[in-house]
Amino acid sequence: MASDASAQDDGDDEPSALEDAFVRYQENGLRLPPVPRELASELDEFADWHWGSEDLSLEDRDGFVDTARQPGGPVEIAFGHTGHGVNSWWLCCRLQTDALAVFVRLAYGGVYEDAAATLTALNDVAAELESLIPAADAAKRAGRLRGGHRLIVVADQMRRGFWEVAGGADGAQNSRDPLGDALAFLSTPVLNEPPPEE
Amino acid sequence: MSDTDRRKPRRQSSSSSDFSIIVDDLQGVLDGIPDRPSKGLMTFEELQAKFGAKPKKDRFFGLKKMSVRYKAIGEKLQAVKDTLTSATLGDIDDQGGRQNFEQLLNARLDEVDDACARYQKKHKGSKSRAVQDLRDDAQRFRDEIPRALDKLLGGEEARLPDDLKVDSALAAQRAGIKPAQMRGVSGKHCEFAKFNDETSDGPPVHLAKGNVNSVQLVSHGGVDRVFKKEQQTDTSRALAPQFMGIDVKNNPRYGNRNVAGGVLGKMLGATVMPDSKFAISNGEVGLLMDKAPGKTLQKLIEPGDIDDIALSPKALASLQKQLMDMEACDLLTGQTDRHFGNYMIDVSGDSVTVTAIDNDFSFPDPDSDAVNMNPQYAEIPPKFYGMNSIRSLPALLSREIAGRILAIDFNRDLAPEYEGLLTEPEIRGARARFQVMQNHVRQLDQNGYIVDNWETWTAPPPDDGMTATAFLRRDGAENKSLFGRDFDRL
Numbered sequence: 061m062a063s064d065a066s067a068q069d070d071g072d073d074e075p076s077a078l079e080d081a082f083v084r085y086q087e088n089g090l091r092l093p094p095v096p097r098e099l100a101s102e103l104d105e106f107a108d109w110h111w112g113s114e115d116l117s118l119e120d121r122d123g124f125v126d127t128a129r130q131p132g133g134p135v136e137i138a139f140g141h142t143g144h145g146v147n148s149w150w151l152c153c154r155l156q157t158d159a160l161a162v163f164v165r166l167a168y169g170g171v172y173e174d175a176a177a178t179l180t181a182l183n184d185v186a187a188e189l190e191s192l193i194p195a196a197d198a199a200k201r202a203g204r205l206r207g208g209h210r211l212i213v214v215a216d217q218m219r220r221g222f223w224e225v226a227g228g229a230d231g232a233q234n235s236r237d238p239l240g241d242a243l244a245f246l247s248t249p250v251l252n253e254p255p256p257e258e
Numbered sequence: 259m260s261d262t263d264r265r266k267p268r269r270q271s272s273s274s275s276d277f278s279i280i281v282d283d284l285q286g287v288l289d290g291i292p293d294r295p296s297k298g299l300m301t302f303e304e305l306q307a308k309f310g311a312k313p314k315k316d317r318f319f320g321l322k323k324m325s326v327r328y329k330a331i332g333e334k335l336q337a338v339k340d341t342l343t344s345a346t347l348g349d350i351d352d353q354g355g356r357q358n359f360e361q362l363l364n365a366r367l368d369e370v371d372d373a374c375a376r377y378q379k380k381h382k383g384s385k386s387r388a389v390q391d392l393r394d395d396a397q398r399f400r401d402e403i404p405r406a407l408d409k410l411l412g413g414e415e416a417r418l419p420d421d422l423k424v425d426s427a428l429a430a431q432r433a434g435i436k437p438a439q440m441r442g443v444s445g446k447h448c449e450f451a452k453f454n455d456e457t458s459d460g461p462p463v464h465l466a467k468g469n470v471n472s473v474q475l476v477s478h479g480g481v482d483r484v485f486k487k488e489q490q491t492d493t494s495r496a497l498a499p500q501f502m503g504i505d506v507k508n509n510p511r512y513g514n515r516n517v518a519g520g521v522l523g524k525m526l527g528a529t530v531m532p533d534s535k536f537a538i539s540n541g542e543v544g545l546l547m548d549k550a551p552g553k554t555l556q557k558l559i560e561p562g563d564i565d566d567i568a569l570s571p572k573a574l575a576s577l578q579k580q581l582m583d584m585e586a587c588d589l590l591t592g593q594t595d596r597h598f599g600n601y602m603i604d605v606s607g608d609s610v611t612v613t614a615i616d617n618d619f620s621f622p623d624p625d626s627d628a629v630n631m632n633p634q635y636a637e638i639p640p641k642f643y644g645m646n647s648i649r650s651l652p653a654l655l656s657r658e659i660a661g662r663i664l665a666i667d668f669n670r671d672l673a674p675e676y677e678g679l680l681t682e683p684e685i686r687g688a689r690a691r692f693q694v695m696q697n698h699v700r701q702l703d704q705n706g707y708i709v710d711n712w713e714t715w716t717a718p719p720p721d722d723g724m725t726a727t728a729f730l731r732r733d734g735a736e737n738k739s740l741f742g743r744d745f746d747r748l
Contacts (some may be wrong), residue, residue: 142496144616145615145618146615147600148597148600159585170599172602
């Protein structure tokens with residue numbers, strides 16, 4: 061436990077956007093989606109319940125996927141709660157790294173949703189993301205994602221979900237459990253895999 | 259029994275409490291009446307309790323009727339209510355309008371008083387005293403009206419909208435509603451006298467989770483409804499309204515768009531579109547909608563509630579009909595956001611109820627820069643970036659809704675209903691969609707795609723013999739019907 065003096069010092073500092081987000085999620089019983097360490101200091105709050113390394117749309121799934129299908133691009137994240145009306149409310153997260161692009165949009169906060177009942181499922185998704193990010197990184201290092209491409213995963217309760225290896229021959233794989241299916245894909249051993257490119 | 263106890267059961271029986279609702283309305287619009295009006299204003303149940311028996315209903319082909327004098331009081335009170343709801347602030351502000359209004363209202367109140375007096379001649383004791391309380395309240399109301407109207411019409415400050423009915427205006431005044439709160443709200447669709455904090459069964463319950471959304475559950479007369487405060491500014495940063503030309507910064511008018519959708523649904527006999535109106539809750543003005551039964555598709559499918567076995571052929575047919583009704587309504591309203599969390603489904607045996615919710619993102623502005631710069635946005639159906647509604651004209655329609663669509667003359671029937679809710683360009687856009695839909699319905703009819711019976715219908719060539727289920731799911735139809743898109747797992 062911090063001493064009184066250090067607690068006083070800490071109290072003088074503005075809480076970081078990451079702290080704000082963590083507390084806001086925690087107050088609502090939610091697990092904060094994983095934020096890559098390199099982006100933690102760049103995080104900002106762009107609107108009420110909207111954080112990100114840049115001011116990125118939480119809604120623009122198509123734009124996100126189009127960009128993710130192109131090799132390269134910045135590492136970035138945005139997450140929060142957005143929507144309209146009485147039931148069109150979503151807990152969203154979009155993350156792009158070298159190895160992974162994941163777009164998550166889950167029903168939360170609508171009048172006809174039972175927020176308490178869905179908390180476990182929502183937090184399970186955050187936990188799955190925590191597994192997915194290192195698994196994708198490992199796959200990239202192992203040479204399973206080549207040509208600067210990444211794994212794309214879209215878990216969306218507004219529209220159909222899918223996963224795909226960008227630039228791969230198989231294209232988008234429709235899925236009711238895209239996070240689980242993507243993890244399963246990454247966990248499947250690949251025989252005779254060539255050595256990773258340096 | 260306390261006054262509070264007495265009030266509760268009265269509101270749970272809307273059919274038997276018309277009399278008390280009328281009395282409540284008087285209470286609701288009478289500025290200055292004590293907070294516990296039941297002490298002075300008789301409710302239907304109180305009258306019943308004093309009279310010892312319910313009034314007899316008309317029965318046996320009129321051979322035996324309820325007390326004529328008793329019924330007369332109710333009729334005269336209804337006439338007072340009609341007077342208050344038929345005049346708008348604009349009407350009484352016209353030359354001579356106020357004088358005519360007050361004369362009419364006083365005449366109606368005279369009739370209430372006369373009816374009460376006639377009743378008292380025949381009934382003494384507690385019954386007479388009960389009616390005397392009503393006469394006293396009517397007199398107080400009569401005395402208060404001039405001052406209340408002065409406040410509503412007078413002063414240099416901005417005032418409540420002219421199209422607001424007098425009973426709603428008086429209720430708004432009592433609730434402390436400011437003119438600024440009425441921005442973007444169609445006065446003629448306000449039912450403030452009926453739905454406000456004083457007429458609700460209890461305090462509103464905050465429903466939604468999260469800091470951004472703010473929706474309440476309110477109950478009137480035992481009926482649960484959803485209340486959403488009217489937004490003067492949409493800070494959600496949603497993409498759709500910007501593409502549609504909705505003025506998110508200054509006046510999105512989401513409530514009006516929902517009400518307009520309900521107006522269309524009512525005219526088409528499409529029960530999928532919920533009835534909406536404006537109400538007061540917690541001192542705020544907002545949209546009041548019936549609480550839709552059932553679950554969203556997402557929730558329905560997750561636990562396996564809905565599958566081939568669960569849906570009987572009749573239920574499946576009903577589901578398909580209503581989904582196509584909703585597609586028709588979405589096309590006609592320019593709805594862009596019919597994702598599968600945006601309608602409710604209630605299944606009970608053969609009976610299915612589909613209810614469209616969240617009709618905010620509708621009625622695009624054809625004159626907006628966004629629409630003008632993107633030809634696809636101006637198409638019918640529109641193809642807005644990222645939109646979640648079906649981008650095709652309906653593949654099948656029921657005979658009922660097809661007939662209604664063809665029977666409607668947009669300029670005669672719909673345009674006047676949309677006035678006050680939508681702007682002129684939005685109405686123009688709605689007219690263009692309606693014309694396209696009418697032509698499409700004629701084509702469907704000529705080619706055999708109007709459905710009389712969803713259980714037995716089969717497709718004409720080249721899809722010979724396909725059932726409605728197969729037809730709506732045929733190859734390439736995934737994004738051409740809500741059924742094909744959302745129910746492929748059935």
